[in-house]
Amino acid sequence: MTTLLEVSGLSTHYVAARGTRVTRAVEDVSFSLEAGRTLGIVGESGSGKTTLALTLMRLLPPGARIASGSVRFEGEDIFTKSNSEMRAIRGKRMAMILQDPMASLNPLFTVGDQIAETLRAHEQMPRRGAWTRARDLLAAVRIAVPERRVGEYPHEMSGGMRQRVVGAIAISCEPKLLIADEPTTSLDLTIQAQYLQLLREIQRERDLAMIFITHNLGIVAKMCDDVAVMYAGRLVEFGPVRRIFDAPAHPYTRALIESIPRLGDPTARLTAIDGQPPDPAALPPGCAFHPRCPLVVDRCRVEAPPEVRVAVAHHARCWLASERPT
């Protein structure tokens, strides 16, 4: 296993009103990802998940600044690349699946054309070769009758199929890393399950590393090897998926797991996390989670906790977390 992606001390801020208002969307995030593994990034809306993904692709909107840290992808520093070098990486070595399959395809071109576009941009393939390969890619994402579907327009397909096409575009140039930003939120549940299964299979077949951004812990449990829990721009807990579910070290992670609806236990009431996620432009002092934390102690209110090693490859940012025997 080789380290494919190494993120250390990464901070991304949104600067508004001539620098007088700074939103710390991503703050001091570090993790690493090995080839063929899946990392799930979970957190509430606004916790910085998407900003983190965009920072990895270096596709930040104007107003966003990478304040510190580094991202090493296949041993190369992403932030020192020129724009055109970055374009050669995007789509080719690092691909991304966006949220909405309905809007992700250009309505004016056949899906074959759109898959071929990426191939032709990165691999200088002739039109005919790219077209034939687009057909094969549709077969790879389990679309029936690909030789007919390849010539169809997006509107002739269902949402699930379009999302598969987006998947086909993503894997067209054999990337090493696939970032999926809530790829199934707009699909219905049965289609969701099929699509996740498909991603899993493709990953196994191609030794693909995946970053799976979601707020659905059920999906994380099914899909991921490691989990990173984000709260207010920070990684509050990072570890192998089994550890996180069996022995969560951070109270926020514990609360998230408790708020998953469980079938077959009608007596248990659904618990919700009290309060609102903090405004990332005006974070509370100390630990950002302290106003909502059930276990809050005085120290949490004044001093932000450092990253503590809980177990092998399991870290948390909490004053109450400490190394415990597994």
Added chain:
Amino acid sequence: MSDSRVLPAVQAEVLPLPGRWSGLRTGHLPVLPIAILGILILTAIFANVLAPSDPEVGTLTDRFKPPAWVDGGSRAHLLGTDHVGRDVLSRLIFGARVSIVVGFLAVIVAGAIGTTLGILAGYLGGWVDQVIMRLTDTWLALPALTFAIFLAAILGPSVMNIVIILSAVYWTRYARVIRGEVLSLRERDFVRLAVVAGCSKWTIMRRHILPNVLNSGIVLATLMLGVVIVTEASLSFLGVGVPPPKPAWGLMLADGKKGLMAGYWWLTVLPGLCIVLMVLSANLLGDWLRVKLDPQLRQL
């Protein structure tokens, strides 16, 4: 990992490519507008063969002859003659040439300039947008006809100058509309996906933005065709358009106006009819194209 299982035999067979315009071959053609426009274009091309007499030289003794089917009309001048005895039919035939050349060229040139600037402003944003849109605002603040007259006075009357003037006056309409369209397009996910897939700005503008604004461009162009032809007529009427002996529908309309009160209706009604037919056909054709170019409407 075994790629061969997922991608079986890449070179096994080659799929036929669908033709670029395959979608246009099916469906109901708007027969009437195409026929009218086709006739007008053919008339313009073969004007020197079709016209029964010289459109620029008249016989003063044959002034104000009515069309052949009216009392006093003759076979020699099927659609009558004007105030200097020129054959109206011949003038209409040669006028088609002027109107079509001026109308189409001006609409296309204005469209090309306006669409390009609109896409650049909308997609690149920032100072490019500021410069282009402030220029457009300033341009739009000038009254179109006065501005056209001013340009005509500088450039002098000729058919090519009319094309330049009309394009220079009307590109702003395209720039405005197209920029607005691009602003919403560039936030669409398929554009973002293209960025994520590593396409350059220019590729995205060419492949994803341009084809998606083309529909609006075409619809706008058909509307502009009418405006342009009418402006050309106005310029001719004011004496700064197509230079007088040359036949242009607008010029004929202006000349015929003097005879309208005296009952010489054919001098205004006939060129007017030609303008209406051409603008109407262009509009109908544009509407059909709009539907045809939209894959979602194509199936209906």
